[in-house]
C-alpha cells in the first residue's frame with residue numbers, strides 16, 4: 599500500500615464526490631462550467647480521498663512491519679512530526695506537530711513508523727483529542743512498552759478563518775501511558791520536546 603501518495607482512487611467514490619462538488623460550487627454562486635472550475639470537482643474529489651486515506655490504512659500493520667526485538671529501556675522520542683488533519687465539525691484543516699515517546703519493553707519499531715502512524719490517524723475526520731489517544735493506543739498495542747506519550751500542538755482553521763477568528767491560538771493535547779503517568783518521566787519528556795536542540 600502506498601503510504602504517502604494515494605495513486606489509485608475509487609471510481610464510484612470519485613464520480614459521486616464530483617457530482618456533489620459540482621452542485622456545491624453552483625450553490626455557492628459560482629459557474630461550474632467556467633474554464634478555471636471545470637476540473638475542480640475532480641481535483642476536490644481526489645484531494646478529499648487523499649486527505650481521508652487513513653480509513654484504509656492499518657496502524658498495527660505499519661508498526662509491526664518494522665518491529666525488532668531489542669533489550670533497551672531508554673526513552674525514545676520523535677518530536678516535531680508535522681501533521682495535517684481535518685476537523686470533523688467543519689471539515690476544515692487543523693495542522694501542527696506531534697511529539698511521540700515510548701520506553702521499550704523488549705520491542706522497538708522503525709522511527710519512520712511513528713510518523714506514518716500520525717498520518718494514518720490524521721488523514722481522517724478528527725478531533726484533536728481523539729487523534730492524540732488513537733496514536734498512543736496504537737503504539738501501546740503494538741509495542742507493549744513500559745510507557746508511551748503523545749503531545750499534539752495544532753492550529754485549527756475553523757477557529758482562524760471563521761467563527762471566533764483567533765489567529766494565534768494553539769491547542770495542545772496529550773495522552774500518557776505507563777511510566778509517563780509518573781511525573782519524573784513525564785517531565786523529562788516534556789523538557790525534551792520543548793528543547794530547541796536537535
Ligand SMILES: Nc1nc2c(ncn2[C@@H]2O[C@H](COP(=O)(O)OP(=O)(O)OP(=O)(O)O)[C@@H](O)[C@H]2O)c(=O)[nH]1
Pocket residue numbers: 685686687724725726727754756757760761762
Ligand atoms: N474539542 C475539540 N473541539 C474542536 C476541535 N475542532 C473544532 N472544535 C470545536 O468544535 C466546536 C463546534 O461547536 P458548534 O457550536 O457546534 O459549532 P459552531 O457554531 O460552528 O461554533 P464556532 O466555531 O464557535 O462558531 C467549536 O467550538 C470548535 O472550535 C477539536 O479538535 N477538538
Ligand SMILES: [Zn+2]
Pocket residue numbers: 685686687688689690754756757
Ligand atoms: Zn472545526
